Structure formats: structure tokens, C-alpha cells
Amino acid sequence: MDTDDLSIPTYNGIIIEAEKFNHDLTLQFGVLASQCKEDDDYLNKAEDLIKEWLIKDHFEDIIDDVFYGESVNEKAFRKILDIILANISEIRKTPMDKREFENW
Numbered sequence: 001m002d003t004d005d006l007s008i009p010t011y012n013g014i015i016i017e018a019e020k021f022n023h024d025l026t027l028q029f030g031v032l033a034s035q036c037k038e039d040d041d042y043l044n045k046a047e048d049l050i051k052e053w054l055i056k057d058h059f060e061d062i063i064d065d066v067f068y069g070e071s072v073n074e075k076a077f078r079k080i081l082d083i084i085l086a087n088i089s090e091i092r093k094t095p096m097d098k099r100e101f102e103n104w
Contacts, residue, residue, distance in 0.1 A: 013087030
């Protein structure tokens with residue numbers, strides 16, 4: 001799927017939120033969409049990815065992988081990941097058939 005296929009709450013809660021922090025983070029979540037079948041699959045994979053980042057011991061590895069070596073504040077990065085996780089939790093409260101999607 002493409003990011004255009006995500007529900008509006010999912011797009012806003014993950015893609016837009018990531019963009020507020022750093023465009024490279026947005027790219028990571030954008031690429032993730034291509035590996036997903038539908039909105040809930042995307043939410044699950046995004047949550048798994050975030051949890052993987054949060055438990056990594058070496059923040060430098062994340063910087064290289066996610067931000068291509070660009071310097072970012074670890075505390076701010078962890079904070080945005082927590083925000084996105086909270087957004088995912090809120091989005092899941094709405095059944096997929098009740099979520100709003102763009103009409104392209």
C-alpha cells in the first residue's frame with residue numbers, strides 16, 4: 001500500500017507527527033507503508049518498529065539507520081516516538097470500518 005491509502009487518523013497520527021520532528025523519520029514510516037496490506041497492518045508494524053527503536057542499546061545505530069548520520073537529540077526522538085505510540089493507541093479505538101479515508 002501507499003501512504004495515500006492510510007486512514008486520515010493514521011496518516012496524521014504517524015506521518016504528520018513524524019514530519020514535525022524530522023523528515024528522515026517521516027521517510028522511515030513512509031517506506032513502511034509499502035510493506036503493509038491495510039491500515040491496521042500498518043499500525044502494527046509501526047508500533048513494532050518504534051518498540052524496536054526504543055529498546056536498542058546503541059542510539060548511534062539508530063542515528064545511522066534512521067537519520068543517515070544526522071545529529072538528533074535522543075531525548076526528543078524518544079519523546080516523539082512516545083507521542084506516536086499514544087496516537088496509535090488512540091487510532092485503534094476506532095474500528096477500521098469507522099475510520100475516515102481520503103476519497104481520491
